[in-house]
Amino acid sequence: MPEIVTLRGRTLRLEPLAERHVEALARAAAEDRGSYAFTPVPCGVEATERYVADALAARAAGRALPFATVRVADGRVVGSTRFCELDYWQGPVPWPPAPRGPLGPVRTAIPDAAEIGGTWLSSCAQGTGINTEAKLLMLRHAFETWGVRRVSMRADARNLRSRTAIERLGATLDGVHRAHSRGLDGMVRSTAFYSILDEEWPRVREQLEQRVGAARPKATGTRSLVPA
Template identity: 35%
Template sequence: MRLTGEQFDLELLQEKHTDSLFEVASEPSNWTYMTRKMHNKHDMKLIVEEALKLHQQGDTMPFIVKRKRDGAIVGSTRLYDISPRRKTAEIGSTYYSESVRSTGVNTECKYLLLTYAFETLGVVRVQFKTDEQNKAARKAIQKLGAFEEGILRNERKLPDGRVRNAAVYSIIKEEWPEVKAKLTERIEFKKKGHE
């Protein structure tokens, strides 16, 4: 399965992507706020295997992010906690190569995932959660047009022993048309070479 964008495509994760993702994910800045750590290729192999297992169970759609101009894998993102019964999903587990940050990659990838969630899966709500301390992720989520719902205190214990609070955001189906229009404008603006 492929979700096609202007500058980036999302393709379902496969085991063969492990080495390329390791190269992207080996940048330490990708793991500062993640709920698990990646120290070596074996860790990445386990992360990919877990994502594929969750995909087989129908709960998760893990994607690689592929740059269209050269076919390079430049990141990963997921649509997960997909509930056909509740008509909800969550977007997260996202990381990008430093080489594509500030290029519009996040806007385009989230646009593709949100479009798929609302217009194909028919969800009524898409949720985002991030570490309360992760200012960059919080700003990026807000720029998507997501509504900040609050903070989940002591949401989970992290591999380094720290207990994190999670900032929770959402976009609901009634907001999607306006959010979609604004994201489309931002993608077009980036496409024309603007910041």
């Protein structure tokens, strides 16, 4: 699996997800859940334990790299996000093409493409710029440390809030898979797929750095956060 790292920003840090985060994650998820209609967010300590255990199993298999999102201002866990669908292109070309795990040792593998997903924030952290800075940290790690060729993101086609957030990152809509899977509400959902390519990263990075910079506290010491 890729090296387990902590990604540090101005307003947050992304800590490797661990069992010690369970109770704090459960508290974060217990706030106003009105924005989670299309997002799988655990409810209660028992569900959060399963959530963390599943994420750690995916990490051990080299398929994901999950994080707890921690707000720097007060050290509070305010959500989670992860790299997932890690794809490794070394070795013979598979047919039909499909994401696959590393062919060599899992602990030293570096992905060639990745997806950012499983992202959710507690209601108190939404609209504060944390999501934008988290994506900047993750995209920078993917493109500049791993050297991936593509980072993908997806959303339920009905989830206009998430789709707008993804588009504001600078991602390109690759298309909508109609009747793609069953949604959290039990209805058949279509899924919107987005991507950022390595040659697009410099432009996207500049835009994100400008947005994150615009959210910096004023020199007087008062906080002035631009919603993201």
